[in-house]
Amino acid sequence: xxxxxxxxxxxxxxxxxxxxxxxxxxxxxxxxxxxxxxxxxxxxxxxxxxxxxxxxxxxxxxxxxxxxxxxxxxxxxxxxxxxxxxxxxxxxxxxxxxxxxxxxxxxxxxxxxxxxxxxxxxxxxxxxxxxxxxxxxxxxxxxxxxxxxxxxxxxxxxxxxxxxxxxxxxxxxxxxxxxxxxxxxxxxxxxxxxxxxxxxxxxxxxxxxxxxxxxxxxxxxxxxxxxxxxxxxxxxxxxxxxxxxxxxxxxxxxxxxxxxxxxxxxxxxxxxxxxxxxxxxxxxxxxxxxxxxxxxxxxxxxxxxxxxxxxxxxxxxxxxxxxxxxxxxxxxxxxxxxxxxxxxxxxxxxxxxxxxxxxxxxxxxxxxxxxxxx
Amino acid sequence: xxxxxxxxxxxxxxxxxxxxxxxxxxxxxxxxxxxxxxxxxxxxxxxxxxxxxxxxxxxxxxxxxxxxxxxxxxxxxxxxxxxxxxxxxxxxxxxxxxxxxxxxxxxxxxxxxxxxxxxxxxxxxxxxxxxxxxxxxxxxxxxxxxxxxxxxxxxxxxxxxxxxxxxxxxxxxxxxxxxxxxxxxxxxxxxxxxxxxxxxxxxxxxxxxxxxxxxxxxxxxxxxxxxxxxxxxxxxxxxxxxxxxxxxxxxxxxxxxxxxxxxxxxxxxxxxxxxxxxxxxxxxxxxxxxxxxxxxxxxxxxxxxxxxxxxxxxxxxxxxxxxxxxxxxxxxxxxxxxxxxxxxxxxxxxxxxxxxxxx
Numbered sequence: 001x002x003x004x005x006x007x008x009x010x011x012x013x014x015x016x017x018x019x020x021x022x023x024x025x026x027x028x029x030x031x032x033x034x035x036x037x038x039x040x041x042x043x044x045x046x047x048x049x050x051x052x053x054x055x056x057x058x059x060x061x062x063x064x065x066x067x068x069x070x071x072x073x074x075x076x077x078x079x080x081x082x083x084x085x086x087x088x089x090x091x092x093x094x095x096x097x098x099x100x101x102x103x104x105x106x107x108x109x110x111x112x113x114x115x116x117x118x119x120x121x122x123x124x125x126x127x128x129x130x131x132x133x134x135x136x137x138x139x140x141x142x143x144x145x146x147x148x149x150x151x152x153x154x155x156x157x158x159x160x161x162x163x164x165x166x167x168x169x170x171x172x173x174x175x176x177x178x179x180x181x182x183x184x185x186x187x188x189x190x191x192x193x194x195x196x197x198x199x200x201x202x203x204x205x206x207x208x209x210x211x212x213x214x215x216x217x218x219x220x221x222x223x224x225x226x227x228x229x230x231x232x233x234x235x236x237x238x239x240x241x242x243x244x245x246x247x248x249x250x251x252x253x254x255x256x257x258x259x260x261x262x263x264x265x266x267x268x269x270x271x272x273x274x275x276x277x278x279x280x281x282x283x284x285x286x287x288x289x290x291x292x293x294x295x296x297x298x299x300x301x302x303x304x305x306x307x308x309x310x311x312x313x314x315x316x317x318x319x320x321x322x323x324x325x326x327x328x329x330x331x332x333x334x335x336x337x338x339x340x341x342x343x344x345x346x347x348x349x350x351x352x353x354x355x356x357x358x359x360x361x362x363x364x365x366x367x368x369x370x371x372x373x374x
Numbered sequence: 375x376x377x378x379x380x381x382x383x384x385x386x387x388x389x390x391x392x393x394x395x396x397x398x399x400x401x402x403x404x405x406x407x408x409x410x411x412x413x414x415x416x417x418x419x420x421x422x423x424x425x426x427x428x429x430x431x432x433x434x435x436x437x438x439x440x441x442x443x444x445x446x447x448x449x450x451x452x453x454x455x456x457x458x459x460x461x462x463x464x465x466x467x468x469x470x471x472x473x474x475x476x477x478x479x480x481x482x483x484x485x486x487x488x489x490x491x492x493x494x495x496x497x498x499x500x501x502x503x504x505x506x507x508x509x510x511x512x513x514x515x516x517x518x519x520x521x522x523x524x525x526x527x528x529x530x531x532x533x534x535x536x537x538x539x540x541x542x543x544x545x546x547x548x549x550x551x552x553x554x555x556x557x558x559x560x561x562x563x564x565x566x567x568x569x570x571x572x573x574x575x576x577x578x579x580x581x582x583x584x585x586x587x588x589x590x591x592x593x594x595x596x597x598x599x600x601x602x603x604x605x606x607x608x609x610x611x612x613x614x615x616x617x618x619x620x621x622x623x624x625x626x627x628x629x630x631x632x633x634x635x636x637x638x639x640x641x642x643x644x645x646x647x648x649x650x651x652x653x654x655x656x657x658x659x660x661x662x663x664x665x666x667x668x669x670x671x672x673x674x675x676x677x678x679x680x681x682x683x684x685x686x687x688x689x690x691x692x693x694x695x696x697x698x699x700x701x702x703x704x705x706x707x708x709x710x711x712x713x714x715x716x717x718x719x720x721x722x723x724x725x726x727x728x729x730x731x732x733x
Contacts, residue, residue, distance in 0.1 A: 368706030
């Protein structure tokens with residue numbers, strides 16, 4: 001009997017010490033088993049691929065608008081290029097949260113969106129290119145070999161909206177030609193990068209398949225639960241970025257200590273449209289139609305709650321945006337400032353849902369040590 | 375499955391076959407020290423006996439990271455996790471705090487540090503974020519850890535630094551990633567990061583040698599290391615490039631040579647999920663371990679042949695240190711392992727990234 005017990009103990013001990021990879025790799029040790037695959041397929045087919053397709057299309061549309069502005073420098077063409085830029089920024093903001101996969105390859109994320117940039121390095125480099133009329137920046141091929149900070153959306157924003165951008169509509173301005181050609185090169189580079197990311201998702205061996213085919217032979221994901229874990233993480237980080245950096249640090253405690261230029265796209269007055277697109281993408285990914293569909297029935301409220309809270313924020317931001325008051329002026333206005341400060345509260349509630357309620361309901365408890373790199 | 379495991383453990387404990395050591399035991403000598411989280415919000419540093427029993431704990435203001443030990447192992451300095459703004463010195467024998475101190479204005483701790491060979495100075499890896507450079511802050515132990523200067527760390531983002539066995543060379547893992555305390559833990563220069571392994575003279579601060587990886591691996595952030603018996607440095611990296619890349623995460627460098635990555639089957643490294651959180655050498659010098667909390671895996675190598683000896687899969691495992699011919703490790707689920715044996719489990723705590731051996 002004792003021998004038998006010891007044998008059992010030995011077997012159990014070895015199971016404890018050398019747990020099967022599938023067992024330990026499964027991030028759902030306690031909760032009932034959840035079929036995560038539908039949530040992965042929804043994320044890929046209804047959010048990620050359409051999001052990148054929209055971005056690629058918007059970027060492809062913007063490139064010829066910029067080229068046309070160079071050929072016909074007038075206010076109408078400048079307005080058209082600026083409007084095209086708005087569409088690209090909104091489309092980008094819908095996929096900004098996906099820092100994994102093809103966006104990570106070849107620094108494509110940073111090529112499109114070099115932010116935050118606390119030392120203003122990108123701005124210095126863009127201004128340097130404009131001051132020197134560096135011709136190697138005026139062709140997409142040589143531009144893409146330069147710093148990631150001078151070939152993305154914030155560089156294009158400076159060209160189209162920054163100091164001296166009025167020259168773009170003035171045929172007689174000596175700075176016009178180079179500035180416009182640099183802008184057109186950025187537009188072409190953005191279109192190329194956006195197209196590469198889309199192809200990296202959809203092409204053979206693309207990341208859409210990597211996510212859909214999670215399993216032991218998958219190069220990245222062992223389970224669909226791991227994919228969902230990454231999706232929730234992406235949504236949570238996007239939400240926190242909006243709450244703490246884009247809104248929180250810009251708004252400050254009072255209108256006096258507001259820092260409107262801490263938010264990206266303040267020059268083009270696209271802060272609010274970009275933030276709204278960020279938040280709407282979060283809801284699409286993890287809300288009632290997204291990851292929410294695989295929440296256990298008694299936890300489905302969490303997805304509805306997340307969507308409801310973000311809806312409240314959208315309503316406030318939509319009202320402020322509709323007022324036509326520019327971002328910088330909004331932060332100086334006590335009432336608008338108070339409204340913006342208020343949005344941090346529901347956004348904080350959603351952050352808690354994604355940090356705590358979602359992982360608990362899905363059995364996707366992120367490890368203490370694996371939570372964040374160190 | 376965790377429930378099943380605990381049930382097993384309970385039945386095993388009832389059989390008397392497995393020691394479950396979670397209660398404080400006063401008589402045992404201190405053997406290990408590590409930071410941890412208790413419950414959901416409380417952070418402490420704990421001193422353990424050889425069986426993993428908690429001898430005493432000290433409260434911390436926030437999450438900590440690694441611990442520097444004085445040469446006589448009588449004093450331990452616990453560093454806050456990056457961006458860290460406090461450090462706490464403990465008298466191990468007296469079971470009391472001696473001092474707490476902070477980095478100066480414009481610097482934060484990265485979470486690691488070391489004592490000089492004579493025990494008079496403490497070095498801490500720090501971020502000069504306005505200057506975008508890494509430094510080793512120098513603190514005078516006898517003067518209550520007053521900061522008396524700093525050395526350049528030889529790169530951006532110095533993470534772990536250790537005193538080599540020669541007693542005068544500090545080796546630093548410069549991760550290469552720019553972060554700024556205003557932007558939480560966001561990585562600001564992934565496109566241009568250049569990690570390095572730097573050797574700094576502890577007496578003069580001179581940069582003796584600086585090793586970088588080939589350009590194709592510029593996104594392999596060198597963050598942790600251990601010294602093998604032959605004086606070579608084994609380092610573990612965290613890869614910031616595409617998830618689908620197959621990357622050897624562990625490397626070896628011998629002074630004067632090039633860094634060499636340690637080859638292992640793709641599946642073995644794949645389970646590490648591009649992340650090494652801690653490195654250790656066994657006490658007999660024959661084995662080197664690399665742990666990954668992200669992958670929930672430990673890889674064990676032969677120090678002489680550099681062959682992969684085995685892998686162990688343990689969820690959220692990170693802190694690891696030599697233990698005879700094997701390793702002592704802990705995980706984020708409150709478990710303590712000696713080699714492959716679970717010796718203690720307390721689901722109410724989460725062990726942090728690093729553990730140090732006191733005896």
